[in-house]
Amino acid sequence: MLRLLTASLLATSALAATAAEWQNRTIYQLVTDRFATPDGSGPPCDTGDRKYCGGTWKGIISKLDYIHDLGFDAVWISPVVANLEGNTTDGQAYHGYWTQDINSLNSKFGTADDLKALSAALHNRSMYLMVDVVVNHMVSNSDPPDYSNFTPFSKESNFHPECFITDYTNQTDVEQCWLGDKDVPLADLNTEADDVVSSLNSWIKGLVSDYAIDGLRIDTVKHVRKDFWPGFVSSAGVFTIGEVLHEEPSYLAPYTKVMDSLLDYPAWFTLTAAFKNNTGNLTALATTVWQSQASYLSGELMVGSFLENHDQPRFQSLTQDSSLIKNAMAWPFVQDGIPILSHSSERIGADHHSYPGQEQGYTGGGDPSNREALWYSGYIEDKPLVTHVKILNEARRLAIAANTSFLTTAALLYAVSESTLAVSKPPLLALLTNVGNISTAATTWNVPDAGYPANEVLVDVLTCNKVTADNSGGVLVHATSGEPQVLLPTSALSASGSICSNLAAQGQSSSALRNVVASALPVGIAVALVFFVSQLTFDF
Structure with a gap:
């Protein structure tokens, strides 16, 4: 009892992280019901049943060391409020997105004390703790809904009139019509009404305060009018990252002005297409990045960069080529933005079973197959992609430590072709390719403007192989x-670190590189963007 009380008291104040401090972080996303059980058991969990499987907040606590050992320092959990009870034609509300009462917690996940703990x-x-929240709708299993089941929005006038979205090119329909269907309607809250707005703002302020939440992931952002969000974000008082599911940077750009960050969906579309086979197009990925850098309020620097999440098919349902998988997984860690990894994305090996998942190599397709229980993996850390993720996290940390401008200097893309791409974010240089592991042809990356001191010794942290820059600092x-290559100068490595520590330069300064980054790169970025943007057509 004393232990629980102590935990509750400690949880009364969040770490009060700013958006800039969130940039330093890497985020591990998990589906609460599918991550870990409170007693460490591994109950059956058939994703096709779409039912609760038993994961809880206590279960997450028991496996925090696993997440921490992977190198992550922020955790994004499922929505926490009370959801629709019972069965529907679409299963149960194990995912947390079918809100019925914003003032109560989902008892399937635990108690208030458990969440505080x-x-x-x-x-x-x-x-850091990031909590998913849903503002757009409440959910019923009948049509019309029984509005009396919703708290605090128990009147029909709290909602937009029923109409299901049929035209996603009509923004009014997107914002005011309903998601779902007549079996499970997602009743769209009238966020134009002052009383609804006031209730939502008051609720989020209390939720953040009561549970010491450090950041929010906001669901279905594009389905709510844009000018609603500044007041909501201000009431929350913490970092916010929104979901705007669309493939065009020009569509996302206005939303970058109303909250801190957005999930980088435009890059996700081209990222998966580029690496799902050896005929993908890395030029298309680069073009998306250039468009985003030019149109987003902070360029790509504040986006949430990801390869997988709970709404999209596992990348490993698209390919089993280990080289393609490693290249694609490297992307969020080596480019601009905040890396996000979906639970079990790191799992891969010869022991695939019927619930294969990102660090654990799970291969489920779309919802619900992509929401596998992680306990089937045994949380084993001796797997190729687990090691891959650990190294990528450590490499990013070393780059941040070596260059104070790393997080605020936009990446430059070189050696761009359908099959190659070099991401320059000094002191880190990532060399990516989609030729796959069956290719015998030589792949070449030529980066003459890498910005390194002459003859700088670099190390591919994924293999510990050395590369030496030329007389002008090019590579x-x-x-x-x-395979992907992630290069860092030996001067950026740590002799006491976990990657290639035997190659760490002793007493070598990387101040020359820092000076290049601080002075020359912003000019180069401007020139590159002007050149590339001048060749692009935007639809604002």
Whole structure:
């Protein structure tokens, strides 16, 4: 009892992280019901049943060391409020997105003390808590809904008149018509009404305060009018990252002005297309990045960069080529933005079973197959992609430590072709390719403007192989493996670190590189953007 009370008291204050401080972080996203059970058991969990499987907030606490050991310092959990009870034609509300009562917690996930204990456990590890929230709708299993089941929005006037979205090119329909269908209608809240707005703003302020939440992931952002969001974000008082599901940067650009960050869906569309086979197009990915850098309020620097999430098919349902998988997984860690990894994305190996998942190599397709239970993996850390994720997290940390401008300097893309792409974000240089692991042809990356001091010794942290910059600081690399390469100067490595520590330069300064980054790169970025943007057509 004393332990629980102590945890609750510790959780009464969030770490009060700013958006800039969130940039330093890497985020591990999990589906609460599918991550870990409170007693460590592994009950059956058939994703096709779409039912609760038993994961809880206590279960998450028991596996925080696993997340921390992967190198993540922020955790994004499922929505926490009370959801629709019972069965529907679309299963149960195990995912947390079918809100019925915003003033109560989802008892399937635990108690208020359990959630406070999770917050405290994260903060004790200097980790951040991000909670998913739904503002757009409440959910019923009947049509018309029984509005009396909704708290506090128990009147029909609290909602837009029923009409299901049929035309996604009509923004009024997108914002005021309903998601779902007549079996499970997602009743669209009237966020034009002052009383609804006031209730939502008051609720989010209390939720953040009561559970010491450090950040919010906001669902279905494009389905609510844009000018609603500044007041809601201000009431929350913490970092916010929104979901705007659309493939065009020009569509997302206005939303970058109303909250701190957005999930980088435009890049996700081209990222998956580029790496799902060896005929993908990395030029299309680069073009999307250039468009986003030019049109978003903070360029790509504040986006949430990801390869997988709970709404989209597992990348490993698209390909089983390990080289393509490693290249695609490297992307969020080596470019601008905040890396996000979906639970079990790191799992891969020879022991695929019927619930294969990102660090654990799970291969489920679309919803619900992509929401596998992680306990089937045994949380084993001795797997290729687990190691891959750990190295990528550590490489990003080393780059941040070596260059104070790393997080605020936009990435430059070089050696762009259908099959190659170099991401320059000094002191880190990532060399990516989609030729795959069956290719025997040589792949070449030529980056003459990499910005390194002459003859700087670099290390591919994924293999610990050395590369030496030329007399002008450029980098020319040939390879035949199809594997990604993530280069750092030996001066950026740590002799006490976990990656290539035996190659860490002793007493070598990287101040020359920092000076290049601080002075020359912003000019280069401007020139590059002007050149590339001048060749692009935008539809604002």
